[in-house]
Structure formats: structure tokens, C-alpha cells
Amino acid sequence: MIGLNHYLILSGILFAIGLIGVLRRRNLLMLFFSTEIMLNAANVAFAAISSFYHDLTGQMFAFFIVAIAASEVAIGLGLLILVYKKENTLDLDDLASMKG
Amino acid sequence: MFEQIAFYFFSVLTIGLFLVAVFSKNVLYAMTSLASGMVVIAGFFFLVGADFLGVVQLIVYVGAVMALYAFGMMFFNVTKNLKEKTTSTGWVLIVGVTAALLMTLMFLGAINPDAIYASLPMSDKMTNPEAVGMALFTKYLVPFEVAAVMLLIAMIGGIVLAGKKMDTSLTDIKDEVLQLKDEE
């Protein structure tokens, strides 16, 4: 029988994969992909808990996470376009003018 | 039995796809596997009975978000293979595996669903979309409206930031020069 724990552990692993991507990627676009994975991991957990508890709240949370992810993409792409226009690159390592 | 098979199948699939998305050097592969991973996640939603959420996942994520990314990718002219100096894989794996272990440890413990009191109980009388609609337009009406404002902000922000007006910066140009421009 598949229990809630199975889903939650899956969600945790997906979250870790997202985290790995965040750590590893140096290209901004790829980095944004990884944050999407993290949010999706949470969504899996919410949907699963929701169904196991027979409670709609989890699904509600998941909806709003989807909405938030969509909004983030819009602002994030806007920022990327700005940087790209100025620098012609999306590499993180070129984006370190402020430090110290 | 079906549920078990489906779960494990989907699990392996998502983990694999997302790993490709994270590790692939080829942008197209990464992108495609991310999109397919999202589709599989919609599969999970159907599996746990959150039909409407699954549909939303397909439409918003796979439809809108991934399309946006695809457009972005074309705009940025990202070549097929990324010339990316990635952080050393060993280090990333250590951190990632530790994180995964900790998460697993966290979610491994006993959870007793019977002790939980559902604040928005699902009833058998309503289909999932009906129930979702009911919840969204009563209890969660305010967040729904705020989310609308948030999308509006994202839209305005996106338009402003990507707009042509940002090409010349009033911040960098001296005021005397601006004066001349105004008079022209």
C-alpha cells in the first residue's frame, strides 16, 4: 500500500534535486528551472496530504503555489531580458560587480 | 496494486527527468525533461484525486510557464550546449544527498491521518472541481483576489522591465543632457 510517507519522501527527494540544481547551475535560466522544481516538489506534498486527510486546504495551497510560480516567471524573465540586453550573457559569474 | 505501480513508475520517471533537467549540458534536453517532469507530476495529482489541480498543472505549467521559458530561450539565443562553469559536482552531490537524506528522515516518521481534523473536508457528493471552486470562492476568496493583484504586478513588472523605455537610462544620463533632449 502506498502511504502518505511515500509521497512525502518523494517530494523531499524532488526538493533536494531542485536544491542541487540551484547549487550547480550558473546559468540564470537554468537556475530558474531548478526553483520551479522546488516549488513542484512542495505541490506534490500538498496534493498528497490533501487527499490522505480528505482536506481541500492542501490543494488550495498548491493552486496558489502554481499562481506564484507563474508570476515569478514573468518578473524573472523581465529581469533576465534586462541583464541580457546590457551584458549579452546570463552567466552568474559575470554578474558579480558588487562584493565585499 | 495499480496505485502502487503507478506511483513507483511516476516516481522514477520524475526523479529521472528532473535529474536530467538539473544535470544536462544541453539546454533543449534540460528544458524538455523539465516540461515532461511537470506532466508526470500532473499524473501524481490525478493519482491522488486532485483532478482539477492536475489540469491546472498541465495548462499553467506545461502550457504557459514552459512556453514562456521557451520564448525566453529563443530570445536569449542560448546555444545548444551551455558553456557553464558548474560548481564542482562532488560538492553539489554531498550537499544534495545530505539534503535528500534529511528530508527523507523528516518525512519518514509516523503520521496519523485520523488524528487530523480537516478544516475543508472533501465530501463524496461533490466532484473535485466543484469542491475546489466552492473553497476557492468562499474561504479562499481573499487570497484568490490577492493572487490576481500579484499576477497584475507580475504583468506590469514584466512589461516595464522588458519594455523599450528601459533602454535609455535617465539614471545614468546627466541632467544637463536630459534637458537638451527634452527641448529637442
Add this chain to the structure above:
Amino acid sequence: MESLVYIALFAPLLSSLFAGSFAMTPKKQFVGVVSSFLLFISFAASAILGYHLLVTNEPIHVKLMDWIAAGDLNISFGFIVDHVSVTMMFVVTLISTVVHVYSIGYMDHDKSFNRFFSYLSAFVFSMLILVMSDNFAGLFIGWEGVGVCSWLLIGFWYHKADVTRDINPSISPSWAANEAFIMNRIADLGMLVGLFIIYWNVGSLQYDVVFSAIPNMTQAVLTTAAMALFIGAMGKSAQFPLHTWLTDAMEGPTPVSALIHAATMVTAGVFLVIRANPIFALTPEVSYFIAALGTFVAFFAASMALVNRDLKRIIAFSTLSQLGYMFAAAGLGAYWIALFHLGAHAFFKALLFLGAGNVMHAMHDELDIFKMGGLKKAMRGTYLYMGLASLALAGIPPLAGFFSKDAIIETAFNEGSLILWATLVITAGMTAFYSFRQVFLTFHGDERYHEFGIHPHEMYKYVLVAMSPLAILAVIAGFFKDGFNDFIINLLPNYQMSEHTHHLALYLGLIVLAVAVSGILLAYIKYNKRLVRSEKTENGFIYKLLANQYYIPVLYEAVISKPYAELSKLMWKNVDMKIVDATVDAIAKFLYRSGDKSRGMQSGNLSNYLNWMAIGAIALLLVSILSLIAA
């Protein structure tokens, strides 16, 4: 009424900040005017509060906030306007207002005009905190505040260079300022000990709480506390042996001398004894010591004033002497008389100092009275003021000084301590002598200043007008004695003469009067016509002893300052440089280096930041797991 309390208290602060904001800019007349006006507002508020108290007889207690509420230590930042503090407020703000206006004229040509007003108002603010606080902690803050302000003001002309004692007995303004500050710090230590003793035993520094807890304290504790508090009072009120700073403090601008070293700050010690009267009333030994010391200082200071040639120093010595009178009264239990003398003295002493300032102004900063004489023609108004103030100081009826001083001498008689009484009577005669010696030498006789090519001129009109309230009060303050008595006994213990003394009051008064008048006569005979200097007297032992202030400053220097300087040098070379400095340097260097090291974390690379974030999150999770395992 509460808002009036705040207005009275904070108007000087506002004035100080206002003047301070112009501190670095050249002189601006309006700074002085605005400051004076704000001080006047403070005075008006104090006067209204005084009237309110007179009519309703209800002290006003305001609590600004819980000032220090740390653990069990709970000191509320409260102010009380009761009979004692309102008297002090009235005196302080009145004199401050006059002095502020006076300073507009006096500091006219000083390039640090604005800065001066800032300091002066800050001083008034500190003084008001001192008198209005409803607890010992606030009193101590004000106490330190006036110390700092007086340091700033005495050393106001800090750019003057050091000279030897022969040329200038106080060496230089900055030296005098440091001396005043250090001596006060020594005494403050005593006071701090007293406060700690009280806090240790009572658990509060609130006046009312402390005083109501007195019955539970042992005699030994009370005596120690009273002693320690009095040591603090001795420093601020320049009692022997901590008196040398007061005359040296005359290095400051004259308005400062008038305000700080006559009317307000130096009376803080007396104020403390009066405030803490429930403690002192129960410690008769300490009280008697205070009375005896006060009497001694009265005589001691007067003796030094007899031969001094410096106009301001004579007045300073007379201040010392009068403070001695106040302590004598307070020590004998006649607190209200001490307070009354404090007020009356403040008026005529401020007047005297401001008059001296006028003379100094006219004489181009020359202070040697042997070089003056016959100034009355050129300076009618000042002559009138100084004459009036000297009459008051000498204790000639019906001026203020007579009533208050006579009451103190009578008290000494009433207490049966005939030695004190006799000393005080003789001192009264000496007071009369030296004050008129100074008046005659300055204003009467031959015009000796011509030799030095000085053309004296009278002070600005408005300055003289501004001084008039003080003159009026110096004349009439004595008539309010009975009224003040009725007013103040609501708070202070009433002190009345016994039947026996009461009988003799007229005769006692006549004796004092006779001694005083003979002192004036003696001065008249000796100095009215012209200055006759006799080599023999001036080379005599006693004259030399007095003129050199009993050699006490020299002694202090030889016994304390010099060895201390040597020791400090030694400490500096061996201990400070090698250990303390090195440690401080090492700490600073360590901090700086670790700052530089941790900068590496801020590499500017987003990927690095994200790594930190992930590591942080994992570390936090690990910590929570470990603490769960440990639990």
C-alpha cells in the same frame, strides 16, 4: 501642570541644541536672544509651578518613563516638583535667564559666542535634572551633567597657554577645568558609594521609597551612607579639603562664574544635604561634623579673602565662606534656613559676579583691585549694584543677607555650640571687611588705572537692566523669610528657635550687626581714600600664608599631583603601553582582520550566496535533529 514641568525642564535643552546647531558658525546675535528667551520660558514655567504649589500645596509628580527597567533594577525617569525643588528651580532659572541675557553683552566679541550659549543652556538643563529628579539616580545624572558642563565652561578659553603659578595661580583655563573635574570625580566616587549603600539596603533609589525605609536601616548603615553622600556634597560645594578648584574655576568667563560658581552648581551639595535630610537628621554625628566643617570653611575662606587682590577670587572665596554658612545651618538641622540662605545668597552673589564682570570688561580683563580705584564715576550703575550686593553679603539690614545669615548664626547659638557661634560671628565681621575692602578699592579713592592706560566705560544699558531683577531681589528677598518658612515646612522639618534664644534674638542680632558694621568701618578707614600698602604687613607670615591660600594648592601639587604624575608615567610606560594598549590594539586588529576575512563570504557571486543558503538550511536542520536526539 505636567506639561509645565516638561516645559521648564526641556526649554533649556532645546536652547542648548538650538545654539549647538550653530556652534561651528560665526557669531549670531539671535542665538543668544533665542536662548535667553527659551530660558525665560523655563523661568516662567517654574514661577507658575511655584505659584501653583503655593496655592494648592500639592507636589506634582511626573513619570517620564521607566528609564532603566533591567531585571530587578527599576529606575523610573521621574520628576518631582515639590517645595524644595520648586525653590531651586525658581532660583536656578531666574539667575540663568539673567546670566543668559548678560552673556549676550559680555560675550559680544567672543568668536565662540554660539558655542558658549549651547554649553550654558546645557548646564542649566543638567542642573534642572539634578534638582527636579525624584530619585537619587536622576540626581546623580544631573550631578555628572553639571560637572561635564562646568568642565566645558571653565575651559571655555582652552586655547590659553599654561603659565606658572606666580603669574596666574590657576595656571590656565584648561588646567583649572581639569582640576575642577578631577576633584569632583574624586568626591563623586564617595557619592556613588553612598548611592550603592542605599540601593543595597533599600532596593530603590526613589526618594520617597528610600526615606520611608529609613527606620528599617541600622545606624551604622545610615551613618556610612550619610558620610558617603556628604563626601559627594563636599566636592561639588568645594568644602575643605576639596576647595581649591573653586577659585581656580574663575578662569572661566565671568557669566559662568556667576551662574555656576555662585548661584547654582556649587549649591548642589547643600541641596543634596537638604534633599536627604531624613538621612542626615538621624545621623547626629555626621550632621555635627557637617556643621563644624561648614563653620570652619566659612572662617577659613573668609580669611583668605581678606588679603586677596583678585576681584573674582575674592568673590569666589566669599562664595566658599557662604557655602560654609549653609552647611553649618544644614548640619545643625535648620534645613529650611540653609535653603533660604542658598536662595538669598544666589541673588546677591550672582549680582556681585556680574558686577565684577562689568568691571572686568571695563578694565580690559584686569582683575587686580590694586590697579583699580575710583571707578564709581565711570560706572555708576555697576557701582550701585555691587554696593548693594556687598551690603547684602555683609549682612546689613534690611537686605537679604541679613535675614538669612543672622538666622544661621542664631541657630548656632540656639544649638548651644558657642564656639561655632563665635566663629560665625567673627566670620561675619571678616565678610563685611573683605567685601567692602573690595568695593572701596574698586570704586573709591584714587584712580590708579590711569597708570596702565585703561579707559573704563560702563556696560551696555540692556545688560544693566537685565541685572536689575537680581538687585531688587537682593534687597527684598529677606522680607519673604516668614512666608518662605510657612511654605517650605510643608516638606522640610520646621526649625524654630527656643524660647531662650527668642528672648535674646534682638541682642544676638545687634551683636552680629555691630561686628559687621565695624568690619565695614575698618575697611572704610583703611581703603576709602587711597591704597596704602605696607611692605611689613605684606611680607608678614600671616599675610603670606593667607595670600598663598595656606599653601594648600602647592601642597597638593607636591604631595599628590607630582608623585601621581610620576606614577602615571611609570604606569604608562610599563603597564599601559605594554599590556593595556597592546591588548586593545590586538582586539581592534582581531576585529578588523576577522572583518576582512569574512568579506570573502560576500564574494559577489550569486552561486556562492545560494551555496551559503543551502548550507545554512542544512545546518539548521542538522542542529534541530541533533537537539532532538540530545533531548
Add this chain to the structure above:
Amino acid sequence: MVTPIQVTLGELNLPLLAPMLIAIFGGLGILIIDLIKSNLHKSLYVMLSLMIFGADLFSVLGAAQGRGFFDLMLFDGLSIVSQILILIASMLFIPLALTSKRFHEFSYPEFFALFVFMVAGLQFMVTTDNLILIFVGIETSSLALYALIAMHNRYHSFEAAIKYFTMGAVAAGFYAMGSAAIYATTGSVELWQISEALSLSTENSNALLITGGAVLILVAFAFKLSLFPFHTWAPDVYEGASAPLAGYMSIVPKVAAFAVALRIFSIYIDLGIDSIQTIILILSVVTMTLANIMALVQEDVKRMLAYSSISHAGFVMAAIAIGTTKASTAIFVYYALFMFTNLGAFTMLWISRHKVKAFSDRFDHPYEKFAGMIKIVPMGAVVMALFMLSLAGVPPFSVFWGKLYIMSSAIDAGYIKLAIIMGLNSAIAAYYYLKLIVYMFLREPVKSVDIIYYNISKPLMVVVGIAVFVTVGSVFFFDKILTFVYTMMSASGF
């Protein structure tokens, strides 16, 4: 069959929404005005925004405390206090758009609309105890903020916005995951139910999941509050953003985040879950110390102020761990006082902002710029020195009272060591604030500084004047603020 749900308007408690609705409709109004007639002068939008915030503040003060909208909204003392702070700071910020020189962001009416929307988002964030609405509120305000930063339109500000955005997105992931963990243990996303469920939880319930969820959420808030090691964005973002926005960021989003963090973590601390309390304490101590040390070595005043703001946030974070009513009060009293001084200091930087980096290749406000300021603009130097002294915690200026109150609340609760560390940190901090004073008063001006008052205008002077007034006059109304906040806090049970 769908059963209609019966709700009366009274139960909905519509007036609770009034403040946020004013802001949202105000923002829409600005957009519509721009549609009708474009190229209107920015001062119109400044006035409009001020009016919106004024009306907003008015309705916040007028609204009755209580719950509404299916108990989703929670309008309690905490929410009122933080909304007042948010709105006052916003009203101080908006006039800073009226500089004498032109800067890119203020040429957009959208800037003002986004700003007003952001404030609405922050208000939602503090006016609920539902994790969903908190999340949506956070994201609404953050997304607007990212755009506002980037609209300054120069390379540094893009970099700042990207850094802030990316880390913010990751933090959002942590928040979502943490909420999922909490939801898994308690079956609810409403804090009062979570609190109930946690207090009922038994020995064999999953303790790791309980703390783990809290820790994940803590990561998200530590990011928002710039606590070590999640603070790394702050110096760069403050440097890249325009000075007023940096000042605003150092206060307003943090006030909101503190309000929510207090709501969430007080549950754990009240239940005696030590690990959470320990973690918060460690974060707080490390943050204030490390940020102080790093501020020591800064060459740029704005960056120094950024690190100082981080340190102040760490200082205040300790109050959450202390957990008494006094400590919760201290958070907002501290920010109420810190707000004026810090905004004032950043406004002074804004006044001295040149379009070209005249003094250094890298920095806008290096220390050298302020050398000898007393000789060039004496009043400005005195005002700046006043702000520095206040930030250093010199009595009787405003921040001193805040510091004193936090430290006394620590001592009251028995955290003597914490209070000592706080004291030591204040001592270190005094060094770098005084460094600026030394530069301003004792150094000779470098280069020919024609005008430091480059960007000055009447509105900016008014803002600085208000800041000075509060900084200096705080002695007089500190106790009033204290009593108000204290009653509000104790009424809402914190």
C-alpha cells in the same frame, strides 16, 4: 449536489478589507490616470500615493479588531501596529521621489502603482494567520519590490534585483516545503489551528517533522530578515538599489516579516520547543556580530549602513526567541524608532547622490565623499552625525531607547549572556558609525567638492526634518509609543 453556503455580510466583516482595498484601488487608479493622460508630472503621483496611504492609515486606525472572511483575515493588535509602521514608512518614502535631479524609476507612473500594490501585499501578509495568504502576500510584495529595484535602471540595480529575485525564489521554495511539513503534521495551514494541534500532539508524534517544518519556514524568514547565513543578498541589493529604496527595504519588508515570524515562531516558543528557540538565538547572535565585524571594513557608507541594518535585524531577532510580551513589544518599538533614523540616514545619502561616481570607480558614497562635510554643508554634517549617533545607540537619541528596551527585556527573561553580547556588539558598532563622523568633522575635504547637496529639494529636506525631529525628540514620546504597542501586543496575546 452543490449546496449553497449561507454567509451573512456581518460574518464576512468587510471593513477589515478596507485598508488593503484602498491601496489596491489606489494603485489601479494610478494606472488608469496614466492610461487617460500620459506624461503627467511625477509630483501628481507622489501626492496621490500620499493620499492613498493617508486614507489607508486612517482606515487602519479606524478599523475594529477581529476576524473576518471565514476567519481568514486576522486584524489584531500585531497587525495594526505593523501596518501603521509600514504605512508611515511608505509615506516618508514616497516624497523622496521628488529629487531635484531626474532618476529613471520615477518617470514611470507604474513605479507608484507597483509601490502601492506592494504595500497592499505587505498589509495582507500581516493581517492574516493563514499560511496561504501570508505566502501570497509575501510574493505580491516581493515581486513588486524586485521590479522597483530594477527600475532604477543601471547595471548595479539589475544585478541587485537578480540576486534578490533568485534567492527569493529559493526562499519561496523553502517556505512552501516548510508549510507542507507543517500541514502534514497538523492538517492545517491556519496558525491558531496549528497551535492547537501542536499543543495536543503526543509523545509519539513526529517531533522531527514538527521542528523540521519550522526550520524550513525559518530559512525563508531568515532570508527575508537577512539573518546569517541568508543575509548575503542584503549588502549587494542595498548597494544596487537607489538609496531611498534601500532604506525602505531595511525597514518595511522586515517589519512585515517580523510580524509574521512572531506569529509563527511564538507558537513553537510558547510550546517550549527548545531547538527552535536555540536556533533563533544562534542566528541572532551570529548575525549581529558578523554583520558588525563586516561593517567595520566597509569603504562605502551605503554598504556600511547595509551591514548595520543587518546587524540591527539580528539584534531584534533575539526578541522573538525571548518570547515575552515585553520582547514582542520591543521588536516594533525598536523598528518604530529605527525607522526614522535609518530612513533619515539613507535620505542623506540620497541627497548626496551624484549621477556620476565622482569619488570612486565602484561606490556611490565612499567615506571620502563625506570628508570635511562640516566645512561644506555644516547643517548636513550635523544632521548626519545625529543619525549616526542614534544608530550607535547613544542616548538620548531614538535607537538608544529601542536597544535599551530590548536588552532589558532580555535581562527580565533571564538572558543575561544575550544582553551582554548585545552590549558588546553595540560597542563594536559605535566604531564604524563614529568613523563617518570623524570623516565629516575632522578630515579635510578631498577633491574640489562643489556640491554635496547635489540632489537636494524641499520634500527631501522635509523628510530629513521629520527624521531628525523623531530621532532627537524620541525621549518625549518613547513611553507613549511603548504603551501603545504594549497594549496592542498584549491584547493580541504575544
